[in-house]
Every structure is written in C-alpha cells, then in structure tokens.
Amino acid sequence: MPLFDIHLTVNNIPTKVAVRPQATLLDVLRDALGLMGTHEGCRVGECGSCTVLLDGKAVNACLVLAPDADGRTITTVEGLEQDGTLNALQQSFVKHGALQCGYCTSGMLMTATAFLGEQNNAVAEMQVREALAGNLCRCTGYTKIVKAILAAGNE
Numbered sequence: 189m190p191l192f193d194i195h196l197t198v199n200n201i202p203t204k205v206a207v208r209p210q211a212t213l214l215d216v217l218r219d220a221l222g223l224m225g226t227h228e229g230c231r232v233g234e235c236g237s238c239t240v241l242l243d244g245k246a247v248n249a250c251l252v253l254a255p256d257a258d259g260r261t262i263t264t265v266e267g268l269e270q271d272g273t274l275n276a277l278q279q280s281f282v283k284h285g286a287l288q289c290g291y292c293t294s295g296m297l298m299t300a301t302a303f304l305g306e307q308n309n310a311v312a313e314m315q316v317r318e319a320l321a322g323n324l325c326r327c328t329g330y331t332k333i334v335k336a337i338l339a340a341g342n343e
C-alpha cells in the first residue's frame with residue numbers, strides 16, 4: 189500500500205506524517221504521533237472519546253480521513269495545558285471530580301473547549317448538556333462533568 193505525506197500542525201507543532209489513504213486522523217494521532225490522550229472507543233462516530241479540535245471545531249477523529257486533515261490545525265487534549273499547568277477547564281474537572289475511569293474525559297474536554305470558545309455570555313446547564321450530546325460516559329451520570337463545564341464557563 190503506497191504511503192503519502194500529509195502536513196499537519198498538531199498542538200502548535202508543524203509535522204509531516206506518511207499515511208495510508210484509508211488511515212484516519214485518530215490513527216495518525218495515536219499510532220504515528222504517539223498522542224495517546226485521544227481515545228479510541230467505537231470508531232464509528234458514536235462515543236465521542238476521540239474528539240479533537242480540527243481548525244478549532246470539535247470533530248470525531250475516527251471519522252476524519254487523514255488525507256482530509258492535510259494542511260490543517262489540530263488540537264488534542266495534550267495541547268490544552270499551558271506552560272505545564274492544567275488549564276482552567278481541566279482544573280475545573282479536577283475540582284469537581286468530573287471523571288471516574290477517565291476514558292471519556294479527553295473527548296469531554298475537547299468538546300467543552302470548542303463549546304466554551306463559542307460562548308459570549310453566561311452558559312446554561314441545558315446548553316452544556318446539548319453540547320455533550322455526542323460524548324458518552326458510562327461512569328459518571330454526567331452531573332459532575334456538567335458542573336465542571338458550567339463552572340469553567342461562568343467564572
């Protein structure tokens with residue numbers, strides 16, 4: 189199978205990756221770049237555990253073909269920290285105990301990052317719950333996750 193090069197900027201670092209035509213962005217992030225914070229769940233766009241930002245928009249990395257990411261900017265959960273410190277949203281997750289097994293957490297953080305980045309006013313609980321509709325958590329019941337996002341969005 190021939191490989192061809194794509195160019196990405198991942199967490200502010202320009203990179204070149206040789207990919208198979210059918211590889212997904214999820215494959216590139218985990219297998220080629222070793223960014224294991226982006227989790228693989230269903231691989232069919234149902235669970236949201238693979239959510240990353242593609243040019244600032246939340247996407248399921250399992251549904252993006254790697255060639256379609258050529259020339260674009262990706263942020264993964266590893267890119268959220270600031271100078272080695274958890275950012276405000278991550279700290280809010282910690283403060284509110286918004287995780288149990290943690291498998292969904294990176295996807296939740298990336299969806300919430302995109303959501304909060306689009307808000308100009310105070311954030312309401314129903315908006316947060318709607319924003320999380322594509323992210324499944326089998327552990328928490330969502331209450332603490334929603335509280336953490338509300339706190340980060342309204343502080």
Ligand code: FES
Nearest residue numbers: 229230231236250
């Ligand atoms: S692994 Fe991508 S949505 Fe489930």
Ligand code: FES
Nearest residue numbers: 288289292325327
């Ligand atoms: S904390 Fe376990 S799946 Fe969400």
